[in-house]
Amino acid sequence: MEDADETPAVRLPKAACPLCGRPVDPRYRPFCSRTCADRDLGHWLSGRYRIPTDETPASESDEF
Ligand SMILES: [Zn+2]
Incomplete structure (x- = not known):
């Protein structure tokens, strides 16, 4: 055995x-x-750091 x-x-x-x-x-x-x-990384990054992206928040008020 x-x-x-x-x-x-x-x-x-x-x-x-x-x-x-x-x-x-x-x-x-x-x-x-x-x-x-x-997902967690995204939360973590968005919560603590700013991710440099091409997507800039369109400021509509600026166009006025
Ligand atoms: Zn999971």
Whole structure:
């Protein structure tokens, strides 16, 4: 009798996506998917920093 005492995989700590609560994907830690990671990044950036984009807020009052 041979007992294969191999560990199937590295036991990752139970982590859930902070946004949707789904199991975290190691590739997108600490999020479950790129969607959530992207979403959070967007929130984070828009909340803390200003992203330099070509889209400038059209100031309608300036056209007057
Ligand atoms: Zn998620």
